[in-house]
Amino acid sequence: MVVLMSNKKLDYKIKKNITLLPSMLQSVERAIADLRRGSIVIVAGNEHALLVQAAEGLTREALARISALSKENPSLLITARRASILGLINDPRGAVRISLADEITAEVVRMMADPTGPQPQKGLTALSIARIDQDTAPGAAELGAIEIAKLSRLLPATVVATIPKEKLSYLSSWAESESLLAVELEDIRLYRSSEARTLKNVSEAEVPLSESETTKIMAFRPPDGSREHLAIVIGELNTEQAVLVRIHSECFTGDLLASLRCDCGDQLRGAIAEINKAGGGVLLYMAQEGRGIGLVNKLRAYQLQDKGYDTLDANEQLGFDYDERIYQPAVEILNQLDISKIRLLTNNPQKVRALEDEGIEVFERVAHSFPSNRHNERYMATKQGRGGHLL
Template identity: 30%
Template sequence: MKSRSVGRKGSLKVAHRSEDYGFSSVEDAVAAICSGKMIIVVDDEDRENEGDLTIAADKITAEAINFMARYGRGLICMPMTVERLDELDIPLMVSQNTARFDTAFCVSIEAKESTSTGISAGDRAATVRAAMDPETRPADLARPGHMFPLRARLGGVLVRAGQTEAAVDLARIAGLNPAGVICEIMNDDGTMSRVPELAEFAGLHNLPMITIAELIKYRMGTERLVKRLASAKLPTDFGEFHVVAYKNVIGNETHVAMVRGEIGDGQGVVVRVHSRCLTGDVFHSRRCPCGRQLQASLARVAQEPRAVLLYLNQDSQGMTLANQILAYELQDQGLGSVEANERIGVTPDQRDYGIGAQILRDLGVRSMRILTNNPRKFVGLEGYGLSIVESIPFTVGSTTDSAVNLGSG
């Protein structure tokens, strides 16, 4: 790493693509982590929209801590697994987390041995090494201290697309202890660095840079995350289907594939993806199109010689049942659907089609004629060994009632 500062400008929020800013592959990033090199991990624009210097905890040095403090300028933290934090009896900092992105800060720590004031680069590196030492016991760590552990969610970035989980996942994939050290990157003027400035910083210091989105895609493509549970014939009002149940081994949700005909060589299979919406699918709410979309999907798929309706048992667009009813309540008070969603903190689209892609692959689907009015949502499926050969418009009539936009697209 070069040791001179870079005159980065103020923040700029842009839509970024890997080809625009020289992002590295996840494989290259993992190799760098394994060798003890620091990398930059870029968050999603809909979250913190920042970049963190990231290194494996197993590879920490005083020099790395000093680089983070001098050039990163953010808070230096230590993402760890729930298991290791429990072993060291390191509790969460607060019992009720009200942080915007639910960052799980724990009580700060410090190694009792081999440290002085605890704040120097050497002392903080010693604290990290102590936390990684299997011989370390809770009594060996002082509380509070100058190192801030972060509790990573089980399932990593597949459950929470955060810097904490990314650091733990990268270390684990590299074959190291699942823990890291991270630090946000700030500009010279104190503002947060965004992708253009991060790319400049990465080039100056010769650091690989990846996005959390690419790490998610990598894990979805390399790890088996669904398990086939059961299958049976299912006669319906629309015709007979072959229903197959799958379990998501990370979140334990059960998803269903309604298969029509024989998949055969898997080429050109008609596919429709529908995300669960209880009020629409079951109670036939007129405030969203979901129920009508599901009925129309079954009818349309039943007409094909071979097709799949994939029913994902997850909340469409991050809208839980409670939030859905809360959105209705806010609409009753005069808010529009978009304003209601913003009020309760629902982001535009949090659905994860990676699980669906693994299910389709398991069914034998290789190329799809997809039923959707929003084909852009599915462009990433090719990363999972699927291709889209045709996008077929799918139209369902609207209702006169105000709509919460929960459709499957």
Template identity: 40%
Template sequence: MSFAPDITELLARARSDLRMGVPVVLVGTDGQAVLAMAAETADAQRLADLRALGGTAVLAITARRAETLKARAYDGEIARIVLPPDAGLPWVLGVADPADDLKSPMKGPLIAQRDGNAALHRMAVDLVKTARLLPAALLLELSQAADFASKNSLTVVPAILAKPLLARSSPLHPVVSARLPMDVSEAGRLHIYRPEDGSEEHYAIEIGRPDRTKPVLARLHSACFTGDLMGSLKCDCGPQLRGALAQMGAEGTGVLLYLNQEGRGIGLANKMRAYSLQDQGFDTVEANHRLGFEDDERDFRIGANILKSMGFPSVRLLTNNPAKVTSMENTGIRVVERVPLKVGQTAQNRNYLATKAAKSGHIL
């Protein structure tokens, strides 16, 4: 009998710790171990305590952020920036967060490590990303890691077990479904799905009684608090949500998957950071890159897995995004037709839509 958390639960605990500003210990397969904390939630005292341990502290950032800062990313998708001896918390936040880049463009000289194993640094960045924080982590190599973690009551994450889970889409389980009459159709039903990894739940809105033997009209809709709820004019998300439901209601059947992947998978706080950068003159893709994210961090496999669990092997996909079609096909859902959904253009989002077409391949 054991009540100890498994690796999925350890990762959930580690994400929670990082969001609270609590460090975690990552342990590699070669005996290497590091103390890791999220740059965004670090405080001055913990930074001072980390420095007091001795050794060379580094700030791991993504190659996208390094490119903005003109720093070398010797480790592929990340760079390990050595903390200068006099660097305090403002320096750490200045490198991690692009909010004041235009006011203070000179961050360096930034010295990037190029020797040694960067696997744990890479995992730390992945962890803070999935915690919906800025993708930057403070790290310091540890000796006697087990004793250090025990003494300080820190979560220990073994890389050999964590790495496969970080690379895959978390398994989903149905929680409950119930009838939900809606404006577009009184024959509505809401299904709730919960991931094993403790992340946000996802929803499936089923209209009517779709025939599982025929391609169902379906849409993968990523949550957009600003567009779906607040009626933002900066994007076309709200009109797309309502337009898709209206089309399903008119046809009498359909499935809309409402996936909690706000801001193309970077979370609402980071999305608002991107909006702030857009106000400085950057487009949506440039803003994501300056923050250290890719153009699109969403995982459309989530939608495919929900469709499979509901018994839909093929779809007519309501989308302007070819990447969604490709993801469905690669995950075993046959897309027999891409159904355009061209609604919601405003004077305020015209440039945003143009960027989606030019840089993300959307068919508008």
């Protein structure tokens, strides 16, 4: 994951700007919507600003418009991890900006961004390449452009061009005259944490389940109206003791369709039964499909797995880290439920550490594994051998 700021710094910034959070969230959410429908957005960094468009939806007309607005040839911006997969660099940290030659077309850009389709036939050695990371360029708008692509659940690749410096003094009015939405790098930096910190319980209802008839589902949503997370409260909660908790990332294919490519459906239903057997607890159902990359990108990863890549390598081929999830939303919901000490149903030691880093006491890790099948044997072996899961 492209790191934009440490958690402590983020918490300080959020507390300092708490009254501005709704507008900050909404500006990023509007930019996400524009990017997803193929529009150009502006990301304003420290002393510079970029025109940004998602690479996966790039058209010849959009490429020409970016050039006309910026008066320069656009660049392709990809994660350093994707660039290392392409053999362009050796360091997988941060982002890489590749200057596009005149003859490179929108089709070639889409190929470079998406490893699941046809790949460019020509080599890329003649193109100029600049690596950008948090240490060398903390105010770089390029980092915000990659992050907003990830927030949009698109491939983490964008076409960018630098806005002429003379326009920065009247950037807002210029953006409005060109019907472009501008978003601040600082708002993008704060988005994930501020969205988590502002979750509110917006509705709840009793929902008897086959594995637990005494169940209440609580929905939590941030003020910008984006993705909802669910707390499935099973049986009776006793917060004076360590509460049995499962943090489950949504999996459309496994949870709903009973896909045999993963063990998610077994883990979901098994956790509900285990919590009910224990007399009570909580299953947090988090809107972080595909370990945080979204359903479409997860299906792309499946395509790559069918070509021989394992589940970790497939995500990295797409330009993502192996695990793009964050646990601040789960911690916020636990805090709102007055749960600070838990027995965690998981096989993932990283999840234990992430919760403890956010102030949750993990009193016990409770093993939560299920038999593999011929379709997910490699997936399970990769989770254990490379992902560090205790299976």
